[in-house]
Amino acid sequence: MLIKTRKSGDVRSSEITSESVYEDRRRFLKMGGQFACVGMGLVVAGCGDAADTRSTRKPAGSGYDDVPQLSAPDWLKEKVASYQSSRFTTDETLTPYASVAGYNNFYEFGYSKDDPAKYAKNMKTDPWSLVVEGEIEKPGKYTLEDILKPHDVEERIYRLRCVEAWSMVIPWVGVSLANMFKRFQPNSRARFVQFETLYDPEQMPGQRSRLSAIKYPYVEGLRIDEAMNPLAFMAIGLYGKTLPPQNGAPLRLVVPWKYGFKSIKSIVKIRFTETMPQTTWVKSGPSEYGFYANVNPEVDHPRWSQKQERRLPNSIWEPNQIETQKFNGYGEEVAHLYKGMDLRKFY
Numbered sequence: 001m002l003i004k005t006r007k008s009g010d011v012r013s014s015e016i017t018s019e020s021v022y023e024d025r026r027r028f029l030k031m032g033g034q035f036a037c038v039g040m041g042l043v044v045a046g047c048g049d050a051a052d053t054r055s056t057r058k059p060a061g062s063g064y065d066d067v068p069q070l071s072a073p074d075w076l077k078e079k080v081a082s083y084q085s086s087r088f089t090t091d092e093t094l095t096p097y098a099s100v101a102g103y104n105n106f107y108e109f110g111y112s113k114d115d116p117a118k119y120a121k122n123m124k125t126d127p128w129s130l131v132v133e134g135e136i137e138k139p140g141k142y143t144l145e146d147i148l149k150p151h152d153v154e155e156r157i158y159r160l161r162c163v164e165a166w167s168m169v170i171p172w173v174g175v176s177l178a179n180m181f182k183r184f185q186p187n188s189r190a191r192f193v194q195f196e197t198l199y200d201p202e203q204m205p206g207q208r209s210r211l212s213a214i215k216y217p218y219v220e221g222l223r224i225d226e227a228m229n230p231l232a233f234m235a236i237g238l239y240g241k242t243l244p245p246q247n248g249a250p251l252r253l254v255v256p257w258k259y260g261f262k263s264i265k266s267i268v269k270i271r272f273t274e275t276m277p278q279t280t281w282v283k284s285g286p287s288e289y290g291f292y293a294n295v296n297p298e299v300d301h302p303r304w305s306q307k308q309e310r311r312l313p314n315s316i317w318e319p320n321q322i323e324t325q326k327f328n329g330y331g332e333e334v335a336h337l338y339k340g341m342d343l344r345k346f347y
Ligand code: MTE
Pocket: 100, 103, 104, 105, 106, 107, 108, 160, 161, 162, 163, 197, 218, 246, 247, 248, 259, 260, 261, 262, 263, 264, 265, 266
């Protein structure tokens, strides 16, 4: 990656996390051309509802009305539409849908921020199944419907802070990860959990590149107590509709106190383990990316500062540069998980 000094408000043409990834993007771009462009409706930002009220419909102008319902099975559309508001909310302005679904990192579909929206649009997400294995009493291959059936869905409005120093505020729809995990009955040896993204080079052009800097399938992990924390969430929708493929349809992790790369997309496997699992970014750049990856303005990335972030959407005229908060502002809920740990060492 070219090392250059950025002005704080610059909108980067490529928000790339490592030199090798940057190079790979250039190779990837040469593969482009055979895919059609996806059209995104521009919507206006609004605020979340009051806590704990039924809200299947938002007031006009809140940014929800114009969000397209993409192709998805009827049962899933209905499930998502049945969401209730929750106590996990914020009065910060929502990031417009156009940015949430148009400015993405999903390297399986390319390295430019607009590649995932273009190239993931025809990704097949139905039928979908999830393999759950390892240190649990109820291993198996579950259909998405079986996984979701027992759970009520809720909306959670969370900040998402990318390690690249941009951020969004996103109204997710989904289920508590802890509630989902309790059904699998982790045993006493289950100290960690690993998540794995779909591996399907035919659908995912980024996985076809033999020169890719990232080894696929994309994998991520959590300590079991992190996974069982009430904030951890499995998303199946956003803005009241099913997840767009570029945001990780049909099932995507959301851990808002950690850098965005922990929030793995399009999950097909969950493995409960006794030892700390491999993760894609620790494999790719262990000196730059750690297993914990908690948002921390006191620990800079080796190549850039983590003290501030660019809240999207922004422009040269409106840089929207804001201070980054420790644990992305969720310290009250999660700081105890790291008591006594040196967060410079366990970054
Ligand atoms: N999951 C997979 N499978 N592949 C990816 O490239 N990118 C991560 C994360 N999950 C990624 C992924 C990164 S770096 C970020 S910042 C978030 O997804 C971005 O999520 P968004 O595109 O929904 O904003």
